[in-house]
Amino acid sequence: MTTDAPSRTGLSPASEAELGELIAERHATRQPLRITGGGTRVETGALSGDTLSTAAISGVVTYEPGEMTLIARAGTPLDEIQAMLAAEGQSLAFEPADMRGVLGGNGTSTIGGVVAANASGPRRMLVGACRDHLLGLRFVDGRGRVLKNGGRVMKNVTGLDLGKLLCGAHGTLGVLTEVALKTLPILPDRCTLGFHGVTVDEAAQIFARALATPYEVSGAAFRDGTAWLRVEGLGPQMGYRRDRLLALLQLREAEVLDAEVTLSLWRGLRDLDHFAGTATPLWRVLVKPSLAPSTVRALQALGGAVSVDWGGGLIWYCGPGPAQEVRQIARHATLVRRGGLAGPAFAPEAPAVTRLSLGLRRVFDPAGILNPGLMDQ
Amino acid sequence: MPQPDAGIIERAPQIVAALREVLPDDAVIWDPEETRAYECDALTAYRCPPLAVVLPRTTAEVAAAMRVCHRLRVPVVPRGAGTSLAGGALPTADCVIIATLRLRDVLEIDTENRFIRVQTGVTNLSVSGELEPHGFFYAPDPSSQLACTIAGNIAMNSGGAHCLKYGVTTNNLMGATVVLTDGEVVGLGGPEMGPMGLDMMGLLCGSEGQLGIVTEATLRILPRPEGARPVLIGFDGAEVAGECVARIIRSGVLPVAIEYMDDVCLRAVEAFARAGYPDCAAVLIVEVEGSVPEIEDQIARIREIASALNPVEFRESRNADEAMAIWKGRKSAFGAMGRLGDYICLDGTVPVSKLPYALKMIGELSRRHGLEVANVFHAGDGNMHPLILFNANKPGDLARAEAFGADILRLCVDVGGCLTGEHGVGVEKRDLMGKQYDPADLDIQMAVKDVFDPCWLLNPAKVFPLDASQPWREEAARR
Ligand SMILES: Cc1cc2nc3c(=O)[nH]c(=O)nc-3n(C[C@H](O)[C@H](O)[C@H](O)COP(=O)(O)OP(=O)(O)OC[C@H]3O[C@@H](n4cnc5c(N)ncnc54)[C@H](O)[C@@H]3O)c2cc1C
Ligand SMILES: Cc1cc2nc3c(=O)[nH]c(=O)nc-3n(C[C@H](O)[C@H](O)[C@H](O)COP(=O)(O)OP(=O)(O)OC[C@H]3O[C@@H](n4cnc5c(N)ncnc54)[C@H](O)[C@@H]3O)c2cc1C
Numbered sequence: 001m002t003t004d005a006p007s008r009t010g011l012s013p014a015s016e017a018e019l020g021e022l023i024a025e026r027h028a029t030r031q032p033l034r035i036t037g038g039g040t041r042v043e044t045g046a047l048s049g050d051t052l053s054t055a056a057i058s059g060v061v062t063y064e065p066g067e068m069t070l071i072a073r074a075g076t077p078l079d080e081i082q083a084m085l086a087a088e089g090q091s092l093a094f095e096p097a098d099m100r101g102v103l104g105g106n107g108t109s110t111i112g113g114v115v116a117a118n119a120s121g122p123r124r125m126l127v128g129a130c131r132d133h134l135l136g137l138r139f140v141d142g143r144g145r146v147l148k149n150g151g152r153v154m155k156n157v158t159g160l161d162l163g164k165l166l167c168g169a170h171g172t173l174g175v176l177t178e179v180a181l182k183t184l185p186i187l188p189d190r191c192t193l194g195f196h197g198v199t200v201d202e203a204a205q206i207f208a209r210a211l212a213t214p215y216e217v218s219g220a221a222f223r224d225g226t227a228w229l230r231v232e233g234l235g236p237q238m239g240y241r242r243d244r245l246l247a248l249l250q251l252r253e254a255e256v257l258d259a260e261v262t263l264s265l266w267r268g269l270r271d272l273d274h275f276a277g278t279a280t281p282l283w284r285v286l287v288k289p290s291l292a293p294s295t296v297r298a299l300q301a302l303g304g305a306v307s308v309d310w311g312g313g314l315i316w317y318c319g320p321g322p323a324q325e326v327r328q329i330a331r332h333a334t335l336v337r338r339g340g341l342a343g344p345a346f347a348p349e350a351p352a353v354t355r356l357s358l359g360l361r362r363v364f365d366p367a368g369i370l371n372p373g374l375m376d377q
Numbered sequence: 378m379p380q381p382d383a384g385i386i387e388r389a390p391q392i393v394a395a396l397r398e399v400l401p402d403d404a405v406i407w408d409p410e411e412t413r414a415y416e417c418d419a420l421t422a423y424r425c426p427p428l429a430v431v432l433p434r435t436t437a438e439v440a441a442a443m444r445v446c447h448r449l450r451v452p453v454v455p456r457g458a459g460t461s462l463a464g465g466a467l468p469t470a471d472c473v474i475i476a477t478l479r480l481r482d483v484l485e486i487d488t489e490n491r492f493i494r495v496q497t498g499v500t501n502l503s504v505s506g507e508l509e510p511h512g513f514f515y516a517p518d519p520s521s522q523l524a525c526t527i528a529g530n531i532a533m534n535s536g537g538a539h540c541l542k543y544g545v546t547t548n549n550l551m552g553a554t555v556v557l558t559d560g561e562v563v564g565l566g567g568p569e570m571g572p573m574g575l576d577m578m579g580l581l582c583g584s585e586g587q588l589g590i591v592t593e594a595t596l597r598i599l600p601r602p603e604g605a606r607p608v609l610i611g612f613d614g615a616e617v618a619g620e621c622v623a624r625i626i627r628s629g630v631l632p633v634a635i636e637y638m639d640d641v642c643l644r645a646v647e648a649f650a651r652a653g654y655p656d657c658a659a660v661l662i663v664e665v666e667g668s669v670p671e672i673e674d675q676i677a678r679i680r681e682i683a684s685a686l687n688p689v690e691f692r693e694s695r696n697a698d699e700a701m702a703i704w705k706g707r708k709s710a711f712g713a714m715g716r717l718g719d720y721i722c723l724d725g726t727v728p729v730s731k732l733p734y735a736l737k738m739i740g741e742l743s744r745r746h747g748l749e750v751a752n753v754f755h756a757g758d759g760n761m762h763p764l765i766l767f768n769a770n771k772p773g774d775l776a777r778a779e780a781f782g783a784d785i786l787r788l789c790v791d792v793g794g795c796l797t798g799e800h801g802v803g804v805e806k807r808d809l810m811g812k813q814y815d816p817a818d819l820d821i822q823m824a825v826k827d828v829f830d831p832c833w834l835l836n837p838a839k840v841f842p843l844d845a846s847q848p849w850r851e852e853a854a855r856r
Contacts, residue, residue, distance in 0.1 A: 066623030067729040067759070089629060124570065131572075131579060132548045145817050153726040154758040155545065155798035157534045157583045158806075158813055159840060160822040164547070164579025168572060185629035208489050212512070214600045214667075234629055235674040237667065286569040288490050313570040332573045347573050352563040357575050359828035363821065375574065 009050040016057060016138065016146055016177040023175065023369075024144025032369045035171035037075065037113030039105060048372065054112050057177055062152075065090055068183045069135065069152050074112025074176040081111055085183055093184040094130045095121030101276030103337060112176045118168030121270040122219040122230070125211075125310040131167040133182045139166060139174035142365025152180040165360065171371045173364040189238035192219075192257040192265055193245060195227040200308065201293045203227035206249060207311040208289070213248065215241040221269045223307035230266055274307060275318040281339035285315040286332040298329040348377045378425070378804065379838050381471035385451055389428050392449055392473070396431060399441040404479075406430040415474050418459040418466040419521075420805055422775060427454065427468035434479045436496075436554055436562055436592040442475050443590060444560030446834060450854075453558075453834050455586040457529030458500070460521045462722060463803025465533065465585050465839065477528045480592055483507050492551055492568050494595045497528035501535075504596065513598040516543035519799070520711070531591050534583030536799040541757035542633040542666075543599070545799065547582040552595030555581060555588075558830045568595055580825070585801050586836045588829040602666040605633065607703045608676055609662055611655035611689035615639065618659035619733040622756045624682045625663065626729070630675050635757035636662040636707050639736070642714070642751040642764075643706075649713035652706030657689040661756065662707055710753045711764075719769040720751075722762055723782050725789030726798035729759045738788050739763055746781040748774075760798035761789070787812055802840045810842050823849050832856050 011033075013019040026033055032049030039053070058075035065088040072081055078096065085091050096119040098109060113119075115137070120129040127133075136150030149162040166173050195206055203222040210217045210229050219230030231242045246254060257265060268274070275282055287295050289312030296306050296315060304319015317326065317333075323343050326333050335345040349357065354377070361368070385392070389407065396405045406412055407429040417424040428451070431442045446453050456466045456476040468474055480496035483504075487493070488511050495504060501522040504515045518537035519525055525535070531553065536545040543549070552566035566578040581588055612618040622635055638646070638660045646652055654660055665675040676693060683691055694700040706713075714720050727735045736752060743750045754762040763785055767778035786796050786806065790813050796806045810819060823841055826849075827833070833853035838846070 064728070064730055066627045068626060069728065088627075118572075118576075128544065128548050129570070131576060132544060141821065145821075147818050147821055148814070149818065149822075151726075151793070151795045151813075153728055153760075153794050153798070155536055155540070155726045155755070155760040156795040157799055157801050158795045158797050159802060159810060159819070160587070160825055161534070161547070161580060161583050162822065162825065164576045164582075165825075167579075168576050173575075185627075185631065188629065211491065212488060212600050214602045233671075235671075235678075237671045237674065240668060240670060286571055286573065288568040290487075290489050310570055332569055332571065334573070349574050350563060352557065352561050353565070353574070353577065356563075356577060356828060360575060360825065363824040363828055 010053060011050055012053045012056045014056045016140065019057065019175060019177060020140050020144045020146045022144070023140050023142065026369050027143045027367045030367045030369060032372045035175055035371055037110030037116065038077065038107035049369070052175065054110060054175065054177070060084060061178065065183070069180060070183050071152055071178065071180045072111050073178050074110060076111050078109040078111055078114055086186070089186055090183040091186050092133065092181060093123055093127045094133050095123045095270055096130065097121050097270045097272070099271060102272045102282060111179055115167050115176055115179050116169065116171050122221060122266055122309055125220065125313060126216060126218045127184070131164055134163045134167050135180040135182055137163050137166060137176055137180065138178040139176045141174045142367060142370050147174070150180065154182060170374055172361060172375050174370065187232040187234055189234070190230065190232045190259050190262045191238065191242055192262040193229040193231065193242070194255040194257060195249070195252050196255065197225055198227050198252070200296045203308065204290065204293050204312050206252070209248060210245055211311050213245065215245055217245070219266055219269070220311035221307065221309045223269070223274060228265065228269070230262060269309065272307070272316060275305070275316065278318070279339045280304065280318050280320060281335060281341045282337035283317040283326055284334045284336045285317055285330040286313060287315060287330060289313045295330055299326070302326070344377045346375050346377055378469055379843060381469050385471040386428060388449070392451055393429050395445045395449060396429065396442060396473070399445060400431065400433065400438055404432050404434070404438065406432065415456065415459070415468060418461040418464060420462055420464040420467065420803065423464050423467050423804065425468055425470055427472050427474045428470060430474040430476060432476050432479050436480070436556065439475060439477065439590055439592050440556045440560045440562050442473070443556050443558060446473055447559050447832065450832060450834065452837050454836055455528070455532065455590045457498070457526035457532070458524045460525045461529065461533065461801065461803060462724070463797070463801040463805040465801050465803035465836070467804055469838065475590055477590065477592060478526065484593065486511060487568070488513060490568050491598050492595050493598050494593065495527060497531065497591050497594050498526050501525050501527060501530055508598055512601050514601050515596055515598055516549050517546045527594050527596070528591050531582055531594060532584065532586045533799070533801040536755070536760065538636065538755065539633045541635060541755070542631055547579060549597045550578060550582050550594060551597050553578055553581060553591050554593035556590040556592060558589065558832060558834055566595065585803065585840050587826050587840060588835070603668045604672060605664055605666045606672050606676065606694055607662050607664040607700055608679060608694070609654070609660060609690070609692040609703045610683045611657040612659045612661070612686070613689050614658050615736040616733040617686050618661055621661060621683055621686050622732065623729055625679055626757065628678060628682055630665065630678050632663045632665050632757065634662070634664040635755070637752065637754050637756035638707065638710065639752040641749060642710055642753045645713040645717055645751060646706040646710055649716050650706055650709040652702065652709070654706050655690045662703055707753070714751055714764050714766070718766050720764045720766050721778050721782055722764050723785055724760070724762060724797045724800040725786045725794055726758070726760045727789050727792050727794035729756070731792040731794070732756065732759060735761065735788060735792055739785055742781060742784050742788070746777055746784070748778055748781050758798070759794060783809060804839055807839060808842050810840070811845070816845065819845050827853070
């Protein structure tokens with residue numbers, strides 16, 4: 001395995017046990033660590049400490065297509081996993097994005113980084129987020145203890161579900177060393193319905209109608225005046241679903257994109273190609289889908305551009321709006337690309353929730369050495 | 378269970394008085410005649426009437442009751458409908474039960490944003506009932522759905538027959554209102570597709586009433602499928618039935634359910650319900666959803682897969698009556714087993730590829746323990762429900778059945794599975810937790826509980842092995 005060129009002292013333990021020893025040492029001396037998987041994320045220059053890379057803790061442990069289960073070490077490149085699953089006609093259904101373009105990184109995304117960020121793409125709306133596909137994990141906590149939670153089976157309610165906590169904790173509760181994920185068959189047929197020249201309000205109406213059908217629309221995104229619906233299926237399913245949706249939305253003219261174009265279109269929407277290559281701040285905003293139109297208009301008024309995913313539930317805002325004003329418009333806003341903006345990346349929580357968060361951090365990382373400050377508000 | 382705290386029991390009158398001060402009269406019960414109704418859940422082998430029962434109607438009343446219990450340091454057992462099979466709602470003599478059964482309002486149905494917001498005392502079935510006129514449904518459907526409440530579903534992260542496709546409670550829970558042990562009310566999640574920050578709602582789901590009392594929930598709802606149809610496939614061996622499950626899953630067909638019944642179960646069901654099942658070693662019921670052409674296509678694929686494995690029978694349903702006939706035996710399985718005698722129902726999960734091996738080993742354990750076992754379970758996700766038959770009137774038989782059950786659960790863990798797939802740990806599997814988790818793994822879970830419940834008032838003697846939780850409980854008692 002290759003390790004990234006570290007910006008500071010670069011640490012790259014070769015095993016879980018070695019990682020445990022290293023963190024135990026740091027715990028004792030209270031020296032912070034910046035955890036990195038492939039390092040494709042937003043710059044975390046403000047974080048202090050040496051860089052800890054999981055790149056050397058790599059490799060698929062088991063993959064059982066017949067039980068839809070994959071177990072991989074945290075540093076395994078996402079590409080490697082995706083290729084392995086694709087060879088069996090399966091995938092990670094939550095569709096993690098490749099954010100190298102927007103985040104300006106040049107590393108290789110790791111499965112540990114995906115889980116740590118709960119990274120989930122367009123299909124999240126239908127199948128759930130990364131956290132819904134996580135079956136179990138192994139990790140090293142802030143004292144250097146090697147711990148596990150969950151397992152490798154789909155149904156498991158044995159004890160507290162710490163996987164949910166660690167997924168999306170961005171490394172602040174522990175360093176993941178191994179994750180077990182559910183895989184799903186790739187539906188062989190797909191197409192996209194494109195509705196051009198629509199406003200965000202019209203897009204929201206299209207989404208609401210399409211998503212109230214049983215046709216399992218697996219993508220509902222809007223950008224630059226076009227609303228896109230992705231339809232997938234097995235055998236005659238896809239054609240049936242497409243025709244029913246077209247009939248339902250017949251008042252509008254729709255362009256139908258074939259399977260191949262569908263693949264590249266949704267890859268681009270997923271990876272936010274349209275916001276790549278600039279350094280303007282990029283915000284990830286979660287709203288109740290029916291609030292998407294008003295939120296989009298308010299954000300656009302700050303200047304910049306907006307795209308919408310998850311049938312209105314997710315808004316990406318790429319623009320110069322000051323943090324305070326963005327947060328005023330959208331309570332659930334995360335700053336994914338700083339673009340020079342200072343201040344916290346994560347949205348403020350209710351005081352009681354903050355108290356619990358801090359309590360949990362103290363439990364998992366008593367010396368405050370894991371990505372300190374990263375998730376602070 | 379640990380010895381109840383005599384000091385607390387002695388203070389019962391004061392505790393009840395303090396509760397009455399903040400709650401309506403009819404919301405506090407302590408007459409032993411009435412509290413007896415709450416002495417157990419569906420794990421009926423264990424019983425103990427609580428000190429008192431509180432039946433609030435609002436979140437504010439739950440919070441008021443919780444504040445009193447916190448101030449007076451009285452243990453609390455949250456309770457929904459009491460259908461837990463793990464002793465999760467089992468009281469102790471020194472506890473107050475706070476039951477959320479009377480919080481029964483549907484607060485909001487929002488089909489545009491695809492959620493329903495309810496108070497958690499509503500039953501699982503009534504949620505789907507509310508949604509039916511809107512063309513939507515709530516996916517997790519435990520077989521106890523007529524009685525069990527959303528509160529219990531959240532606490533146990535309950536599953537159901539359809540979870541192969543739609544997931545369990547945690548995958549369908551969007552938000553919750555929780556009363557913390559000090560009486561503070563917090564909202565977690567909501568109609569947004571979160572989480573933001575740490576996923577505390579994910580932690581809460583399945584936490585078996587260890588972290589707080591859930592009074593409201595926002596649940597994801599789905600448009601009703603156009604139709605559904607089961608097929609029945611009989612095999613002359615467990616191994617080949619298991620292989621069929623794996624091949625169906627690999628093929629890309631994602632059925633909503635794959636249910637498995639073994640020969641012991643089939644014979645019992647035949648005698649009880651006359652479902653007309655084939656007399657063979659194993660039956661699979663596979664249900665698929667969609668429009669008629671979609672269903673037919675999926676069934677054709679399943680037929681092709683099954684045919685290659687020489688089934689004893691492949692039975693399709695051509696109409697609603699035939700579909701019902703296929704489900705009839707499966708749905709009456711537990712009742713049929715009840716006819717054969719007493720039974721305990723286990724709930725371990727194994728990796729799907731280990732199903733045939735696990736079934737073989739369970740057969741061997743059955744011979745060794747001299748007790749019969751029937752297997753009926755959710756095969757698609759490996760969640761087994763071995764039913765161990767015993768005679769409750771025969772001295773020592775329950776203990777033997779429990780020892781047999783513990784062996785099966787250890788087997789589940791040994792082959793890479795877990796102790797409980799959907800019923801929870803409660804008191805039933807509490808002392809087996811050390812089999813699945815190392816001391817440090819349990820320690821961090823207890824430390825998490827300690828953040829939410831520093832005085833260890835909520836279900837204090839459950840989930841974690843007593844010897845492991847003892848230092849935590851002792852420390853908490855000093856707070
Ligand atoms: C605030 C924020 C929100 C994001 N939201 C999304 C999203 O919604 N969808 C999406 O597709 N992508 C999202 N991303 C990008 C996401 O981080 C990357 O797509 C992917 O996870 C990067 O993988 P990586 O291996 O390069 O991880 P890195 O970029 O190296 O790390 C990502 C984060 O995870 C931590 N981390 C990495 N490995 C481990 C490990 N083994 N154990 C513990 N922590 C670890 C890092 O400290 C860092 O905080 C987001 C990024 C940020 C910063
Ligand atoms: C015949 C039968 C069939 C069953 N089938 C299934 C099945 O298919 N799938 C399945 O998953 N389970 C099944 N179960 C188990 C049981 O029905 C579920 O665990 C159910 O979710 C319990 O709900 P309840 O309302 O009865 O909760 P209770 O039994 O009252 O409580 C369960 C647990 O939740 C806690 N709790 C209750 N209310 C709250 C609250 N407001 N806040 C916090 N914690 C709370 C309790 O302390 C307890 O630990 C079955 C049980 C029976 C008897």
